[in-house]
Amino acid sequence: MYLVTGASGQLGRLIVQSLQDKGVPANQIVAAVRSPEKVQDLADAGIVVRQADYNDTASLAAAFAGVNKVVLVSSSEVGQRAPQHKNIIDAAKEAGVELLAYTSLLKSDASLMMLADEHNATEAMLAESGIPYVLLRNSWYLENYTGTAAMAVEHGAVLGCAGDGKYAMASRADYAEAAAVVMTTEGHAGKVYELAGDEAVTLAEYAAAVAEVYGKPVVYQELPEQEYVKVLTEMGLPEGFAQVLANSDIGASKGALFDDSKTLSGLIGHPTTSLKDALKAALA
Incomplete structure (x- = not known):
């Protein structure tokens, strides 16, 4: 039995689909x-749906019964990830899981990005758990930017504070397929995979690509970090999340989201x- 946490989310759903594509x-x-x-469609398709709350250890114990392999999709609740992930790891250990794959962050152990802290804490917990595990250190999703491309076109600009930093982005479907490969083939326990897109672009190059595809002028506008935070909060983002996004741009400017190994x-x-x-x- 293969269990995917957060299976109602965008990445989790794709991992479920990729497992089926691999013949599970x-x-x-x-x-x-x-x-x-929220996943009645999965149940209708024959997928086993189990209620599991990252904060509810009793629900996790029931959900993990009889499970052999787990994909721990990192929680979306930044700031709460470490304790939530501990609950998952504890449930997996109690269930005697044979392999746990964790979706971490690209080069997290060397990253200065704020987002790396909770990923590093989770990786440390896995190392101490005794569970055979594999780290899927994902770079940025293409969807982080394609989802806001129309807004960039509307305003004629992409804003950021990443300088000439390169983003080696891949699609959620690419990362989901990698998780399914690790689940359905042998020899991955103990491995650390730094996963990133084959192509790497600066935000200026991203803006140029948006302009080309949409047929409208779009430029990249570099802002000081705190000015970018201010703009994001004025757009309605919570200040804490705005700080994380701006900090991620700063990390990218220092190479945190670039990898050219083509491991993915x-x-x-x-x-x-x-x-x-x-x-x-x-656009379609």
Whole structure:
């Protein structure tokens, strides 16, 4: 039995689908979700849906019964991830899980990004747990930017504070496929995979790609870090999250989100999704 946490989320759903694409029968996949009603379509397709709240240890113990392999999709609740992940790891250990794959952050152990802290704490907990595990250190999602491309076109600008830092982005589907490969093939326990897109772009190059695909002028506007935070908060983002985004740009300016090893495309057996293809799909 394969269990995917956060299976109602965008990455979790894609991992469930990728496991099926790799030949895993639906009745051997457990979609662990906080709200089962949100994944009725998965249940209708024969996926085993179990209620599992990262904060509710009793629900986790029940959800992990009979499970052999787990994909721990990192919690979306920044600031709460470490204790939530500990609950997952404890449940996996109690269940005698044979392999746990964790979606961490690219080069997290060397990263100065604020987001790295909770990932590093989780990696340390896994190392201490005794559970066989594999780290899937993901770079940025293409969707982080293609999802806001229309807004960039509307305003004619992409804002940020990343300088000439390069983002080696891949699609959620690429990262999901990597997780499914690790789950369905052997020899991954103890491995650390630094996963990133084959193509790396600066935000100026991203803006140029948006302009080309949408046929409208779009430029990159570099801002000081705190001015970028101010703009993001004025757009309605919580200040804490705005700080994280700006800090991530600063990290990118220092190479935190760049990797040219092509480990991801090697793992999945084909090139990762290109920026322009992702933008065209978003436009369509």
